[in-house]
Amino acid sequence: MKILVSIGLSVILLFSSLGSQGFTYAKSKTEKKDAAEQMKSAFVIEKETGKVLFTKDSNKELPPASMTKIMTLLLIFKGLDRHDFSLKDKVSVSEHAASMGGSQVFLEPGETMTVDEMLKAITIASANDASVAMAEYIAGSEKDFVNRMNKEAKKLGLKHTHFKNPTGLPVDGHYSSAHDMAIMAKALLDHEKVLGYTSRYEDYLREDTENKFWLVNTNKLIKTYPGVDGLKTGFTNEAKYCLTATATRNNMRIIAVVMGAQTPKDRNKKMAQLLDQAFANYKTKKLINKNHTVKIVNISKSEKQNVPVVTQKPVVLLLKKSDSGKNVKKRMVIKKHLQAPLKAGTVVGYYELRKNNKVLAKTPxxxxxxxxxxxWWQLFKQSMGKIVH
Known part of the structure; x- marks a missing residue:
């Protein structure tokens, strides 16, 4: 009899235990948020028009972690374009640069690498030591380079960004937002050579030495999402998992930012969803190429009175997939009374695309x-020519 009671009690306890576990499981499943939504902010734009396709708390000031290196890379590529230095130039590593923790390629004090090799380390391996080495090479000190970063942020009109270092290593007062990261990425992508680095899944440093170092891209979407060719991941315990990604499909380039995801899987899942939505719902139509002459203008008091005005970027129309693009009107707005001297690259007007009195695109x-x-002699001859004519 005691045995039967014992067995009965065991069965009751077993079912009670199973019931308790089943309830707990059901409760956790109910309370669990969609993993893809467990992010602090996000922002999506089309690259050429800058049109916003998605936003979630995009001005929230958050630690950007290694996405900070987007600004570091922007200053490097601007320096390359100005011919301040070349990809072949040698960069010597200071003790300070070599001491950086976090992601690194274990540079040694006194070691030298080319700018090209440093770019590989920064873009593929997110190397903090290489980022600081380049900052010191360009500006003389990390502090002066950070000042340049903040000046560039102001120049881009970023209102929710302040840098304290070129790496993204945690420090108070170092923050950005999903919106601002997308604008930085847009500016960086104007330097198309960066994609030659960010699109590589793997590469090597010190390849012809005994210290050969294998670089593997921290952005796994390079391999798993068709069309992704950049741009920069980020992670710290404070920032969680972040990513500024860019992808192309059917000649349309999308820039998307995710900040504060709980896991790398959440981050990549949400990023894929954002890119999928953008490509599924939108298309672009290029109307005019970059550097295309659209008008000849008269510049007063100049050596050349008749000067070509060109498009700074391609004129692109962004449309929903269902939109044919009919009834879009084009017009040029050129500043009046242009006067010399003017530097190459000076914005003198805009090429606008309008529909129902709404500006759809505005190209400088x-x-x-x-x-x-x-x-004075040239001006005299020009005035005499007008009289004779």
Missing amino acids: LVINQDIKEAS
């Missing part, structure tokens, strides 16, 4: 050459 128009001020 620029002078593509330096316009010098004419001498």
Whole structure:
């Protein structure tokens, strides 16, 4: 009899235990948020038009972790374009640069690498030591480079960004937002050579030495999502998992930012969803190429009175997939009373695409050459020519 009671009690306890576990499981499943939504902010734009396709708390100031290196890379590529230095230039590593923790390629004090090799380390391996080495090489010190980063942020109109270092290593007062990261990425992507680095899944440093170092891209979407060719991941305990990604499909480039995801899987899942939505719902139509002459203007007091005005970027129309693009009106707005001197790249107007009195796209128009001020003799000859004519 005691045995039967014992067995009965065991069965009751077993079912009670199973019931308790089943309830707990059901409760956790109910309370559990969608993993893909467990992010602090997100922002999606089309690259050429800058049109916002998705936003979630995009101005929230958050630690950007290694996405900070987007600004570091922007200053490097601007320096390359100005010919301040070249990809072949040698960069010597200081003790300070070599001491950086976190992601690194274990540079040694006194070691030298080319700018090209440093770019590989930064873009593929997110190397903090290489980032600081380049900052010191460009500006003389990390502090002066950070000042340049903040000046560039102001120049881009970023209102929710402040940098304290070129790496993204945690420090109070170092923050950005999903919106601002997308604008930085847009500016960086104007330097198309960066994609030659960010699109590589793997590469090597010190390849011809005994210290050969294998680089593997921290952005796994390079391999798993068709069209992704950049741009920068980020992680710290404070920032959680972040990613600024860019992808192309059917000649349309999307930039998307996710900040504060709980796991790398959550981050990549949400990023894929954002890119899928953008490509599924939108298309672009290029109307005019970059550097295309759209008008000849008269520049007063200049050596050359008739100067070509060109598109700074391609004129692109962003449309929903269901939109044919009919009834879109085009017009140019050129500044009046242009006067020399003017530097190449000076914005002198805009090429606008409008529909129902709403501006759909606004492409800057620029002078593509330096316009010098004419001498008094040249001005005299020009005025005499007008009289004779």
